[in-house]
Amino acid sequence: MAASVVSVSTAPPAPPQRPRTLLVGTAITACTIGFAIFCMVGLYLARRSDVLNTGQKWLPKGAVIPLPQPNMMFATLLISCVTLAWGAYALRRDDRQNAYVALGVTTLMAFAYVVQATYLFSISGVAVDAPLGQGVLFWAISGTHLAMVIGGMVFMLLVTLRALFGGYRQLPEGVTAAAIYWSITVGVYAVVWYAVYITK
Amino acid sequence: MTVTESKPEEVVPDLGAAPAQPALPPEPPSGIAGVLGTADHKTVGRLYVGFSLLFLAAFLVTSALVNAEAMDAGSLSILDASTFFQVQTLSQIGVVFLGLMPAFLGLALFVVPLQIGSPTIAFPRAAAASFWGWLLGAGLLIAAYIGNGGPVGGNSDMVKLFFVAFAMVILSLGLASVCVITTVATARARGMNLMRVPLFSWSMLVAGSMWLLNTAALLANLLIIYIDTTHGQVLYGAPANRWIQLTWIFAQPAVLTFALPVLGILGDATTVATRVRPARYGVSLGAIGAAGALTFGAYAQTAFNPALITEALFVLQSLVVVLPLLALLGGVADAVRRGRLRPTSAFLVSVAGLLLLLGAALAGGLYALEPLNLGFTVWGAGVGNAATAAAVAGVAAGVFHWGSKIWGHRVAEPIGKLVFLAVLAGGALYAAGQLIAGANGQLPVLPDGTFDSVADNAELGAMLSTVGCALLAVVTVLVILAALPAALRRGLQADADPWGGQTLEWATSSPPPHGNFRGPIAEVTSPSPLLDVREGAAKEIV
Numbered sequence: 001m002a003a004s005v006v007s008v009s010t011a012p013p014a015p016p017q018r019p020r021t022l023l024v025g026t027a028i029t030a031c032t033i034g035f036a037i038f039c040m041v042g043l044y045l046a047r048r049s050d051v052l053n054t055g056q057k058w059l060p061k062g063a064v065i066p067l068p069q070p071n072m073m074f075a076t077l078l079i080s081c082v083t084l085a086w087g088a089y090a091l092r093r094d095d096r097q098n099a100y101v102a103l104g105v106t107t108l109m110a111f112a113y114v115v116q117a118t119y120l121f122s123i124s125g126v127a128v129d130a131p132l133g134q135g136v137l138f139w140a141i142s143g144t145h146l147a148m149v150i151g152g153m154v155f156m157l158l159v160t161l162r163a164l165f166g167g168y169r170q171l172p173e174g175v176t177a178a179a180i181y182w183s184i185t186v187g188v189y190a191v192v193w194y195a196v197y198i199t200k
Numbered sequence: 201m202t203v204t205e206s207k208p209e210e211v212v213p214d215l216g217a218a219p220a221q222p223a224l225p226p227e228p229p230s231g232i233a234g235v236l237g238t239a240d241h242k243t244v245g246r247l248y249v250g251f252s253l254l255f256l257a258a259f260l261v262t263s264a265l266v267n268a269e270a271m272d273a274g275s276l277s278i279l280d281a282s283t284f285f286q287v288q289t290l291s292q293i294g295v296v297f298l299g300l301m302p303a304f305l306g307l308a309l310f311v312v313p314l315q316i317g318s319p320t321i322a323f324p325r326a327a328a329a330s331f332w333g334w335l336l337g338a339g340l341l342i343a344a345y346i347g348n349g350g351p352v353g354g355n356s357d358m359v360k361l362f363f364v365a366f367a368m369v370i371l372s373l374g375l376a377s378v379c380v381i382t383t384v385a386t387a388r389a390r391g392m393n394l395m396r397v398p399l400f401s402w403s404m405l406v407a408g409s410m411w412l413l414n415t416a417a418l419l420a421n422l423l424i425i426y427i428d429t430t431h432g433q434v435l436y437g438a439p440a441n442r443w444i445q446l447t448w449i450f451a452q453p454a455v456l457t458f459a460l461p462v463l464g465i466l467g468d469a470t471t472v473a474t475r476v477r478p479a480r481y482g483v484s485l486g487a488i489g490a491a492g493a494l495t496f497g498a499y500a501q502t503a504f505n506p507a508l509i510t511e512a513l514f515v516l517q518s519l520v521v522v523l524p525l526l527a528l529l530g531g532v533a534d535a536v537r538r539g540r541l542r543p544t545s546a547f548l549v550s551v552a553g554l555l556l557l558l559g560a561a562l563a564g565g566l567y568a569l570e571p572l573n574l575g576f577t578v579w580g581a582g583v584g585n586a587a588t589a590a591a592v593a594g595v596a597a598g599v600f601h602w603g604s605k606i607w608g609h610r611v612a613e614p615i616g617k618l619v620f621l622a623v624l625a626g627g628a629l630y631a632a633g634q635l636i637a638g639a640n641g642q643l644p645v646l647p648d649g650t651f652d653s654v655a656d657n658a659e660l661g662a663m664l665s666t667v668g669c670a671l672l673a674v675v676t677v678l679v680i681l682a683a684l685p686a687a688l689r690r691g692l693q694a695d696a697d698p699w700g701g702q703t704l705e706w707a708t709s710s711p712p713p714h715g716n717f718r719g720p721i722a723e724v725t726s727p728s729p730l731l732d733v734r735e736g737a738a739k740e741i742v
Contacts, residue, residue, distance in 0.1 A: 021322045025382040032374065032412045039420040039498060046504055129432025136428045136436055144423065 026155075026177040030184040033151075037144050037188050041195050044137040051132050059200060060130040069120040070197035073113050077186045080109035084156075084179050091172050096163075103160040103175070106182070110153040117146050138196065145185075145192055152182050239328045241309050241321035242711065246606060247331050248306025248376075249599070250687065253680050255338065256299030256595070260673035263291040267633070267669050270645055270662035273654040284649035286350045289443055290342075292450050295588060296458055297369050298338050301411065303595040304461045305376045308404040311602050312380055314705035315398040317389025317724065319715040322382035330375035337368030351443040352647065356429075363426040370415045370422070377408035389704065391723035395482060398703040398727065400598075402485055403464025406492035410457040417498030418449050444503045452564040453517055454497025455584045459560070462553035462594030463488045463528055465546070469601050470532050471728070472699040473547035474539030481727050484531055487524035494521035509568060509575045518568035522561045529554060544699065545616020546601035552624040553593030556631070560586035563635055578661075579638025582631045585665065589627025592672050596623060596679045604694030607686035608711035615682040619675050626671025633665030702728035 048058050059065065087102030121142065128135040159174035235243060266288045269276055279287055313321050321327050344350065344365055349358025384397060384405040397405070425445060428437025436445065448454060467488075471478050478484065494517055502508050509515075532551065564583045567574050574580075596619050603611030642655040651658075685691045697706035707730055708717050726732055 021382055021386045024385050025323055025378055028378050028381055028412070032378075032416045035413055035498075036416040036420045036423075039417040040424065042499075043420070043424065043504065128427065129434055131434055133428070133435035136424055136431070136434070140420075140424045140427055 020173065022173055022177045023180065027180050030181045033148050034184050034188040037141060037148070038191065040137065040141045040144065041191060044141060045195060047133055047137060056132065058134060060127060060132070060134055063124060063126040063130070065124055065197055065200055067197070069116055070193055073116045073120070074189060074193050076109050076113050076116065077189055080106045081183060081186055083109060084182055088175050088179050091175055100160065100163065103156060107153060107156050107160065110149060110156065113149055114146065117142070141192055141196055145189060148185050148188065152178070152185050155181055239324040240714070241313055241324055241327055244327050244331050245306045245310025248302050248309060249606070251335060252299050252302035252306060253676060255294060256303060256592070257673055257676040257680065259291050259294030259299055260669060260676060262287055263295060264666050264669035264673060266291055267662055267666040269649055271659055271666060273651050273659055276649045279649065281648040285352055285647040286345055289350055290345050293341070293366065296450065297373065300458050300588070300591040300595060301373050302334060304404070304407070304598070305373060305380065307598040307602065308380045308461070309376065310606055311705055312383055312401045312404055313387065314708065314712060314716055315401045315703050316384060316387060316392060317704045317717070317721045318383060318387035319717065321379050322387055323379050326375055327379040330372045330379065333372035333375070334369055337365050337372055340365035341369060351446070352439050360426065360430060363422055363429065367419060367422050370419050374412055374415055377411050380404050381408045389721045389724050391725055395485065396724055396727045399467030399484060399488065400461065400464035403461045403488050406489050407457060407460035410460065410492050410495055413496060414449060414454050414457055414498050418446065421445050445501070448497060448501045448503065450584050451580055452567060452583045453495045453500060453521065455587045456495040456521065456557070456560060456564070457492070457497070459553065459557045459587045459590035459594060460488070460492055460495065462550055462557060462590055462597065463491060465594055465597045465601060466528070466532065466550035466554050468703065469544065469546040469550045469597060470535050471702050473542050473544050474535040475542065475700060476535055476539035477702070477728050477731055479534060479538070480531065483527060487527040490524040491521060494524070510570050515568040519565045522558070522565055525554065525558045525561055529558065544600070545613050545620065546597045548620040549593050549600060549616060549623060550597035552620055552627065553590045553597060555624070556586050556593060556627040557590035559631060560590060563631065574638055576643065577638040578634045578642050578644055581644065582634030582638055585634055586627065586631035589623065589630050589672055592675060593623045593627065596675055599679050599683050602705070603683050603686055604698055605705060605710045605712070607683065607689070608694055609686035609689055610692045610694050611686050612682040615678050619678050622671050622678065623675045626668045626675060628668065629664045630668025630672060633661040633663065633668060636664065637661030702731040704729055706730055
């Protein structure tokens, strides 16, 4: 039996596209981590509601969650969003000097957040084995968010170092991806800040 | 255009010029180094499919064993009281997280880049890392059970290892899901907007997204249980409370997500089997998307809120999920009516998958109706069994549809007809057994393998479920046997396009070369780019 081999060459060459793979992949990953933390916050709120409904106090005896540290941590993260936007803006204008300064300041802000969080944890006095399960939930939420922040710091350091040591052409997408990750991290903290630290 | 006399095989349309695509990973070395160090999505996909089929067969056998124990509700005859619950939990985890999910992800890692005209998967090294992480996690998980771990094991170190290993498995599968989703979102050929994405790729985009959401919630549960297990065991980590917090992932509605890819496989198999252009493509895409959205189950954690199954959202979700599945069934019937049906194995088996999934959704709808009083009976397990059977059918259909593309040699198509009968009968029995027992008010088995009370027909139901589960294990073995010669590079070389396919994966050789396509790809203008090429060529000949 014979058959035809069809050779078709009709379409003109297409203009190059930028796949934005890193950006989308980062956004999906950050949203997934954020969702996991929201689930823990949901369990925290449900458990707190159950405990309060039985007339007991939520925070275990001797535990304290002061307001200044969580508020300052939130402010630090908000400022870091501004500095990151500054970095992305500078990059779009091909202004390396400002971009490096902005990315450096953002990383420093992230480091400041980690220091403040560590201090808050050290003074909170919430025992992991608190009798009503408060400690487990508190440490699971705050610890996971801290890990998310440290992940963001490493990401930013990597894109900054890549810029410093020659990979400049790939930097804008890397910085945009880091900015998306960081913005989601800050958004997640806003929920944690209100649900865990403010309303206690 | 040229028309020449030639042998019929290897009709690989040249699809014209291409857009820029993601950079290719370096060409993999051959041999063992090529397997261990590969970042080639095709090799990673093959590894996932191969290992997950072996795990699936093994854990369906253990699952049948657990069901067999309920045939004599008075005593345990095969397992003892201390191991019964361990085997039961391992079977549930094994079937879903070591069998079904990785099998679908393996198919997706291989097929999705080909379907959307991409030379590679997004984040190829992450995809490879996901496989090795999953395999290591699976090994540790089984080792933890062997060492008396698991959620209620007696060895505390092994219990901790169980949670770490389970989290590792979930994280690895999540990473693979991110790779697949990102590929569909960013690496499509020029002109292929989301309305033109092949149905399997679309179903993996939907399923992958739902898997990420549901397993993120499961990971949150695991983390909390792990922390409490290692620090005091006051509430979440108390041995009696551990497993019950995780069961929602195997229950309605979350369990339905594991079968979602069968909808896409059915869509692609239908166009091939009926040889017609898909009609109302947007409806199919919308139905798969709606089915996915309606299987979101992270909120339905009855361990924390038992009354949830009577709440409006749960009831509504359980009832409405039937509608998109009916729409898809209608679409298949319409395609069969319009076309010239060639009942391929993939088509038959995926139809069985849709019917089983529809059965699961209908049973789930009844479960949510409070007056029927089915809540917390084994009816819920019947819903899960039907969904599991649908997913098994999906995996089998995927192997029969793309097996020759994956391994480059023909998969034994006649075995597929046998698989169709076995999966339909096995799935129906596997679900019906629990549904019958649940309808009679049978409550689930206790951790020591006994029952609080035995309802009428409960033992008959257990027997039916055992036979059904064993048949599903046979299905998996048949799929392995059908694919094994091809995987071992034995038998007849596969054609590039054995089905007269309409999507881009059939425009390249079997197996595809490094970079997937030998030539550039022209702009895609419909969901059936290969059919467009054929029809365009036919018009020019006329």
